[in-house]
Amino acid sequence: MAAPSETRPETGAATAALPLRAELRRQLGRRRTIGILAVLVALPLVLIGAFALGGPSDGTAPTFVDLAQYGGPNLTVFALYAATGFLLIIVVALFFGDTVPSEAAWGTLRYLLIAPVPRARLLGSKLIIAGLSAVAAMIVLPVWTLIVGGFAYGWNSYLSPTGDQLSLGDFLLRLPIIIGYLILNLAVVAALAFAFGVLTDAPLAAVGGAVMVMIVSAILDSIPALGPIADGLPGHFAFAWATALAPTIDFSRMATGALWSIGYAIIGFGFAFWWFLRKDITS
Template sequence: MSTVTTPDADAAVSRGSLPLRAEIRRQLSRRRTLVVFAVLVALPLVLVGAFALGGRDDGTAQRGFVDLAQDSGANLVVFALFASTGFLLVVVVALFAGDPVPSEASWSSLRYLLTAPVRRERLLRQKLVAAGLFSLAAFVFLPAWALLVGGIAYGWGPYVGPTGDQLGYPLLLARLGVVVVYLFLSLAVVGAFAFLLGTTTDAPLAAVGGGVVLWIVCAILDQITALGGLRQALPGHFAFAWADALAPTVDWSAMAQGALWSVGYSVVLVGVAVWRFLRRDVTS
């Protein structure tokens, strides 16, 4: 006796397939997830060890984030973010966003997921949401862990900025929340570009590397002053604008521009990725 399926029944099965919790479990079991968080665990420890070997600079001139890192755990957090914004966090986002789709393709499991049945747009959405969640978790984990390590190593004093202004812990934690959100938004363009590349290749390294290369190329172009105001449109031009959130009075202008440019690029890139993937032959 044959069973007749209706479009509504197929849609219901598709909606129930590949739940987000299953995708999160899949990504948690990946070795690269463990490696990413192992590196984030090691970073504050390496910084504390490096400062212990190098000693302390007690000069009277105005000091920057690196010079103030040993003043308190709060200052170590800020320096850890400063040191990782230009490359480490870029790699983290590119890895979480660019790896999932081409990895499935390289393992020949992508076509089986799509015949589960899982609608293509649902598969992309689940993987993109999972990538965003893991990236955000990494951005939250790094300052939280650095604060614990720095507090043990240097004490729990307030954050002291380069100009001598201080932020107590309740206000500092709120400002760090702003920093994390801004980093997530400003680096979204890296994840979106890596995600786009991931829908066009079976090589995870190409997708991840492409996202990192985009950031590096834009950083190089940003040094060309002849570009003038065009540099503001480059991804990464406002990468360190989060430092404004740690001033006594927050100037939102640079962060707003950086976030808007990044989100705008990300929407376009993800849209192209979906359009491309819906038309790609992934069954052969």
């Protein structure tokens, strides 16, 4: 009778190893997560401070930067424009590229697998939490910026440089579309960082590899001679979310960009699982 009672806890511990809530607690307590949150919270405050230090407009037609001070919606759009090309790429790459190699760097990855934890389950838990963290970050930035901008500049309608306007209510309906597209479009960055993460024990290499691919893609995208080939470059449709701010939304560019990104993401995440399930964990 004693033997079964002693072995049963071991089996239960193995099957319950690394539940999502445990992985979530670990990631929320990481300095990386706290640092990202601090940057996202500080960004709209920094923008408002920079605008306050700047001089008045020279009287010519207002520019996109000048309109950022028109109201909360305009500041939100400006912050997203400023963050889409680089900051959000780094944020997503950090969440997805750091999660696996950090365990290897700490020497805990092999221990987790000896526990034993099924490799697919371990990788799936980390992928889910990284995804939730990235989605939360991409929601926090525009929502927090809208709140800060509303109190700083007022709750006016959105005004585009071409003179088109969206009421505050319409803008609030368009914002989830913008956020949703950003999440889909940055899936390619997530897949790249996650795939690099199972190939290396160095978190910086995984994050830097994904960011470097996006930088090279942006450089190639600036070459007009590529023509239609550029449509397949990661990040080519990064700013297609701006079409959601038109009086009538044209979903064609967002749909094309989302399909390209999802295709790359399927390949990247599929490779990550395929490689990790066959990899010798020695670190």
